[in-house]
Amino acid sequence: MSYDSYTPGSSDRSFIDRLGFSHLLATTIVLITATILLGVATRAYGAGLACDANWPFCDAGPYNLFPASFPSFWEWIHRFVSMFAGFAIVATAIAAMRSSRIDRVVTGAVVLGAVLTPIQVYLGRETVLSYNLEVLNLHFWTAVLIFVLFAVATVLVWMPRLTARHVTTALAVGLVALPLHVGLSSAVLGDVTQYSPATQTAQYAVTLALFGAVIVATIVGRRRLDDARTLAVVTATPILAVLVVFFGRHAVVTFPSTIAFQNVLSAFHFLSAAVLFVVFAVGIRLTRTASTGRAATRL
Numbered sequence: 001m002s003y004d005s006y007t008p009g010s011s012d013r014s015f016i017d018r019l020g021f022s023h024l025l026a027t028t029i030v031l032i033t034a035t036i037l038l039g040v041a042t043r044a045y046g047a048g049l050a051c052d053a054n055w056p057f058c059d060a061g062p063y064n065l066f067p068a069s070f071p072s073f074w075e076w077i078h079r080f081v082s083m084f085a086g087f088a089i090v091a092t093a094i095a096a097m098r099s100s101r102i103d104r105v106v107t108g109a110v111v112l113g114a115v116l117t118p119i120q121v122y123l124g125r126e127t128v129l130s131y132n133l134e135v136l137n138l139h140f141w142t143a144v145l146i147f148v149l150f151a152v153a154t155v156l157v158w159m160p161r162l163t164a165r166h167v168t169t170a171l172a173v174g175l176v177a178l179p180l181h182v183g184l185s186s187a188v189l190g191d192v193t194q195y196s197p198a199t200q201t202a203q204y205a206v207t208l209a210l211f212g213a214v215i216v217a218t219i220v221g222r223r224r225l226d227d228a229r230t231l232a233v234v235t236a237t238p239i240l241a242v243l244v245v246f247f248g249r250h251a252v253v254t255f256p257s258t259i260a261f262q263n264v265l266s267a268f269h270f271l272s273a274a275v276l277f278v279v280f281a282v283g284i285r286l287t288r289t290a291s292t293g294r295a296a297t298r299l
Contacts, residue, residue, distance in 0.1 A: 021095060021102060022157045025110070028092045029150045031085035033208055036143050038078040039124075040204045043136070044197035051075045055128045075128075082124070089117050089146070109153040113146045120146065140249070144211070151212055155219045164224040167217050167234065168287040174213035174237065175280040178244070180206045182273050185248055187266040207245055214238045217283070230286040233279055240276040247272055 051058040051072050058076045060068030067076040093114035096107040123139040155162070182188060184203035186195040214237040221234040247269035 021092075021099065022154075024088075024092055024095060025150065025154050025157055028085070028088040029147070029154055031081065031088050032143075032147050032150055035078065035082040035085045036147060036208065037201055037205055038074070038081055039139070039143065041197055041201045042074040042078045044200040045071060045074050051128070053128055055125050079124075082121075086117050086121065089114050089150075092150075103156060106153045106156050109149045109156075113149040113153075116142060116146050116149075137250075144245075147208065148211060148215065151215045152219065155216055159220070159223060162216075162220045162224070164220070164287065167221045167224060168284055170213045170216035170220070171234070171237070171280050171283045171287065174210055174217065174241075175277065175284065177206050177210040177213060178273060178277055178280065181210055181244070181248065182270070185269070187248075187269065210241055210245075214241045221287070225287065227286070230283070233283045233286060236279055237276065237283065240272060240279060243272040244269065244276055 051067070056079060057065055058067050058079075059072050060066050067073040089110070093107075093110045096102045096110050120139065120142045123135060123142060126135045127139050181203060184199055184206065189195050189199070217234050218238055221231060225231055225234065247265050250265050
């Protein structure tokens with residue numbers, strides 16, 4: 001099914017057919033990704049309260065809208081980009097509900113993302129007004145859930161153009177992203193000065209790439225692969241990826257913050273990452289074999 005075709009006289013001509021739903025969806029997920037990474041940078045630079053605990057305004061300029069310093073710039077730009085991300089999320093959900101050509105699963109995913117958006121906005125407000133670890137963690141994981149929902153919708157919309165080879169490619173991306181995620185962690189870098197704001201932001205960019213890779217591998221694999229063993233390996237990757245990120249994040253941002261507890265979380269982080277790395281490698285081998293077998297059968 002194409003989500004970009006135009007039928008004359010269609011009632012949803014106005015926006016979807018000019019831009020194309022798939023491109024609207026892709027733009028939205030780019031804005032969501034930018035919002036998450038700017039949020040990470042804001043926290044890493046210690047700029048979460050730089051706007052003098054004002055929300056939604058900042059600490060300078062007309063009507064108190066603009067940043068007065070470099071730290072408050074991070075908080076301000078995070079809010080600015082997230083505002084456009086929120087508009088794009090709502091627009092995507094409305095477009096999906098108005099079009100009869102959009103798959104119900106896609107519509108459900110983007111609508112759920114839109115429902116979560118005001119909750120995420122409230123959590124963002126609370127990170128400024130009542131700064132604590134529980135709110136920070138909820139704010140992060142809600143953002144990740146919105147990202148996952150839109151990533152799933154994006155893959156489903158582009159599914160007609162995706163083949164079994166894309167499963168192998170996605171697993172290969174995961175195989176590269178995983179050691180980068182671990183290597184950029186504070187547990188590996190050790191010295192807190194090395195775990196700089198730029199390093200943290202880069203780590204979470206790699207983390208989102210890891211999530212995207214396992215989403216592509218799982219969804220496309222379930223549609224394009226037949227072998228039960230290969231499917232079992234591929235569908236195990238999302239669970240393992242969540243565990244890797246959960247343990248890795250909470251080894252740094254944890255409550256209560258004790259050295260012993262952090263060491264336990266770090267150990268689970270490394271163990272789950274090692275298991276996922278093996279699963280990626282096995283999955284690549286199995287999917288390549290399956291793709292080669294199908295090509296030989298066609299010949």
